[in-house]
Amino acid sequence: MDFDLSEEQRLLKDSVDRLMADRYDFESRQRYAKEPEGWSRDLWSAYAELGLLALPFDEAHGGFGGGPVETMTIMEAFGRSLALEPYLATVILGGGLIQHGGSDEQKAVYLPQVATGDLRLAFAHTERQSRYDLFDIGTTARRDGGSFVLDGQKSVVLHGDSADKILVSARVAGSRRDRDGIGLFLVDANAPGLSRRGYPTQDGQRAAEVTLEGVRVDANNVIGNPEGALPVIERVTDVAIAALAAEAIGAMDEMLKLTVDYLKTRRQFNTTIGSFQVLQHRSSEVFIAVEQGRSMAMFAAMMAQDRNAEERRKAISAAKVQIGRSGRFVGQQAVQLHGGVGMTMEYKVGHLFKRVTMIDILFGDADHHLSKLAEAGGLMAA
Template structure:
């Protein structure tokens, strides 16, 4: 039994922590979030130079041979720094599909560029009517000679406005919510008929609504087998769920620490507010949530990495905890900061907003609790 990081993970963690401490202060984050693209191209270049963009890819693909545990180590730290760079969209989502079902040629064409940081990519994982069911896909792909023609709508495409490549799951057979009959397409964002309506999200990140109107791609755009896209999509979303949960746990730890620190410095009635028992017990509850979430994150991530029968339960368990007691922790952090907690200026509010966004992603707490209750 061993919960310590191995040497490589230790180095990875160390380099990310140093980068955040030295080069990613909160005001820089705010500047990047408010910029045209919503993130820093320079920082993304640094990600690539340091090899962070290669972590979950195999050595054969030119990657670092990492697994979900390595991504967890990274994402937890990205959460602590509240980074806005598109690691989730490029590496976990688009990269997750490409590494699973991309052909050698497709990996050469797309994955190499993702890892080198020269290409921006994302996955259109949901549709306006689908809620949390990733199999609910109304977007159609129809064969036309050697081509496929795609029509439909995708919602909340992370970093859709800045992506060069959008991976589009489309229905090639079966009912609208059937797991079989889904085919994955690699579609360049500038393909005719792609209409991308980009917007800000409440957590300072970016997404887009995507309309596909007779988008024509060649058969080379098909990733994996026709009608067989669900497994790769499902596994990739599980990875992404774990990744944002790791990010959330990092955020929760920061919120707990900042709250405890604030309560020691903020004086009212002539004493630090941290001397009030009513607040002390609430901060102990915050600590408890952090420790419980850290424990469950470790279990969930190791379970998925080892590929056991419990993998699905593991993903739902941690997402449920993050969406319930994690969300409450965020509310408490804001509450204990008093008026300051509800200002735009204070970083606490922005950590809280990201935590709230994570609660809604890839199935909220109720969605995952229903899976666990079944």
């Protein structure tokens, strides 16, 4: 199998890497985090000009028809720079739900706006009791004539405080943990009855608690089958996990680079500490962990669009397990090898470790996906 990038993919990688190197050093990131929305609108416009926001969508909807390899390239660069902008929330989750579940009219209306950077989306799905189960939905959607009325609460809505529209999952029929009966609704962020409480997360990103009290949604804002949205949600979540795996690899790469550079410059006992064999061995172990994670991130990218949901889920779970384990090991070793400076707010390594830890938790940590993989009989049949 050929893992080399095509000429177009190499050009994309060079463009994204150059943009992030020029405009997203660690000091700039700290400045962007202090902006009102917790990220840079100027950088968001730059992403749009470069075509990054349009990349996954079909040409008919203002996109470039890019696939998971292109997404992986972008997310790795974002991971190295600790990008704060709502790319995952808007393009991969929100845009992906409309792309895979929306009607032709919905795609034609909303996806071009996402591609130009004029529309920001968020996906309100997680609830306090649901943990990692995508089918555990207590928020209700009651039919009322030709519309639906939504009631419930959603937690940790990524970039929900700055979104223009929010995709809300709600139960139209069945009990709380039924797989059937779940609908997906596109709600204006300023709709009557919808309230948001935004807050920073541990890794410097933004999230929101969203409360819906009698929020009315017209039938033309229902995404797909109002009682059969779960397969679309699962598919887009798998794509998001593959993207997060690539972001984690970018962050781990950066931790390895910073650590090796530190070992080459930090002096103790009249020599650089990188000359000590035990620390060279430790660095080699970190490198191996990064490469193990990279191989599984590539596997996740290859399988993210597989139509066989069972095989796709096994591949994604296997990648999540390795990314979680590699991320923890790389982060722990990077901080320890840096000593006290690795834990300071003024140094990048600790922030990278925080982001990798949050990626492990998003959509199920390594332990959760290991149990799922065991229930499915493993990645490959015995």
